[in-house]
Amino acid sequence: MPTKNVTDASFQTDVLDSETPVLVDFWAEWCGPCKMIAPALEEIADELDGKVTIAKMDIMENPEIPGQIGVQSIPLMVLFKGGQPVAKKLGAAPKSQLKGWLESELG
Template structure:
């Protein structure tokens, strides 16, 4: 399964109510590092599909949720388990680092 796009409107159902952990990548179209990690996140979403859902939220189109959880800089990846943020990683990193970090938090 590829990454899923979430919005302010779908956040509750797609992320908070998910039975599986969800990693939300907060990004924007103008953010170079966000675009650099996008292919890595796609690959990780395929490799860890049975363990975690990887979601993307465009902070320019959706301001409610990023505002509520205090997104200051992007790319910011926040891992939600059982409706709560349990870990976060700021900034771009190589795929191996992103995957290693995510696996250690699952």
């Protein structure tokens, strides 16, 4: 399944109310490292389909939720389970590291 775009308006439904864990990638168009990890996140979304939803939130278009969560640097990935943030990863990393971190957090 491809990554899913979420907005301030859809965050409650798409992330907090999701029965499946959701990894939210907070990013911006001007962020080079964000663009570097985007293809890896797309591949991970396919490989872990059914175990986790990978969502992307553009912090420039959607300032409300990142402000509430306290996003100060990007790329920032936050894993939500049962509507709660349970793990965070800041910065770009190779696909193998991102997938390994996510799988360890998913259990």
